[in-house]
Amino acid sequence: MSNERESMSPTQIGLGILWPAFWTGLAFKLAFVLLFLALGMVHFETRIGLAFLMLLASPVTVFALPTITLGLESHLGEGAGIALLFLLAIPIDIWSLGVVGRTFFLERLRREPPEGLGLTLWWKCALVGAIFLPILWIVVSATTQGAMSVVHSIFEMDFLKGIPVAERITIELVLWGSAATAVLLLLLVIGVWLVGRVIRGTAESAPQALENYQGLITRWDLMRVPADQGLMLTGLTGGAVVLALLFWSSLPVFTPHPHECCKKPEVKAAPVFKPLETLNKDEKMLAQLAAQVELLEKQQAEAEMEKEKGKGKGKAGKAAVKAPAETAPAPPAAVKP
């Protein structure tokens, strides 16, 4: 077992700290995310999954996100809540890295956790993330774009044009997706390895824990039990009640309007075709038009009659009679454009 501990790779160490730390802080961060969403302080764009990951993996993204947003002009969303969430995430991350780090040092590395371990691990992780994640962002984006255009140009070749659309989409996706995923995974492993190297440096300077396995497990177990359980329970319950009340009081009564930056394309079905209504409407219009024609014919007949009468009366009555074309009525409302 001792050999196993000493041969732990930096990747294993990095993953062993970052993964549980991510989950430990998650619940607290999500509570704030929810509250800020209800208050309308956060508006995410379409890449909500990415934005969420950035927020929740904040031990490594706390400085990387501003770099990516400002330096690489990649917009995740709007609102003061995003910056505030990152600020609130700092103490949560320091606490969660401390809890996880102490457990990991005792149980897996058999080392005495040094004082202020959470803070040490936090700034080291944040520093590695600030340098490494923007590089990862650029490389993965470039690889994805490049792979997509290469695959697309391959399928533009004449002898491949006969492939049906569904098959073509799937093959293209598999090809460029595999390239992008492979690069992403490789870079993620390198990133975790870097974090692991930094943590191993901290662990090497820590003294060995002297108890046997049973003793270590007992210590590790007791470490997770709060000194004042009643106080912790009251504090957590109180916090949850306050957050719940704030949430319900700030929850919009009606559907909140999306922010200008984050409006989603509106999905609309074609206008509904109701056969019976359309038939009724058309019949009504035909009846109206028939009435108009009848009226016109009647007016024309009257005008003809007047003309005949006028001829009979002589030249004196000529001026009083107008041509029927000049007296035609205005088109009915139903046929107006």
Added chain:
Amino acid sequence: MSHTPPTSPQPTIIEKVFDFVDERVGLKLLAAKMLNEPVPGGSRWAYVFGSVLLFIFIMQAVTGVLLMFYYVPTADHAYASTQYILHDVDYGWFLLSYHFWGSTAMVVCVFAHMSQVFLWGAYKKPRELIWLVGLALFGIVMGFGFTGYLLPWDQRAYWATTVGVEIMDKTPLVGDFMARFLKGGATPGQMTLSRFFVIHVMVLPAALMGLAGLHLFLFRSAGPAGPFRGTPEELKVKTDYFFPRQIWKDIVGMAVVFACICALAFWEPVVLLEEATPDPGDYHPEPEWYFLFLFQLLRLKMFSGEFGQFLGAMAVPGAFMALLAALPFIDRDPERNIFKRPIALIGWVVVMAAILIFTVSAIINREFLD
């Protein structure tokens, strides 16, 4: 010097009520049995999915009952009453959006729970029955999604159901009967809505409650499988009771899922399309996202034609489900470590990758059609 005997403090009202119930139903024993279940190897985050699923179901039931106060299950009023919930009822948009995203969360958690059981080898002897009942529960969850999708009675709902029923129609022997039974006529209409509504709010909840109870009973009888790695010494010293640590993890898991569903309700509140009509117009019918992979599979040339459609829609998924049901009886090797079961690991990765690839392909295909 006189000594007064120490007197025990008077029991409070709550204690008296508790004792009263305990005397009659054995509450203390029940609580002890529920909470003192040993968890081999200690509590783990990987074990939270079962409890989270139960929580999501309870929340779906609560939001579903509240929605039923306003919803009218008739072809004439279903659409209007859903619009009324969305635009006129206080917090109605949130209730409906929570219910909608809750169904998605349920499907995701069922997949996660089944994956965890599969990867941990927890379906093996003596837990075969738990696995089989779990598969039935998976079918019920998919049924909830399918029947609930029609209820808003908009174009999306109507056509997703039409596509779904047509797929069902391809089942040999019973397909035609099932499709006619569900539709209740030549085209989806009032009868379809009534039947889907009854199945969604009465039949499936009753079936789910019964089977979930059986699932829990079988789980308690066999006990948790525990981790697949670790020496017996390690497992023994780390073994813990269900209360408090696993319960704490379960509560955190529930809070996380609740927050995620709420956040999704904010980000993408439910918006209805036009009212349902037998003319699709420019709308391209497609099912709910968790059936998209199957829908895309049916677009492939190899699954065209009458026989191809049957193969893609029924034979392949049916054979896959049959294989899952037979799994505990085929895989009799007691080895549970997933890294020592290469076929199982590769199989799981292939299935997950295929579902992901075909789902994303369907989304890209949608852009092609638009």
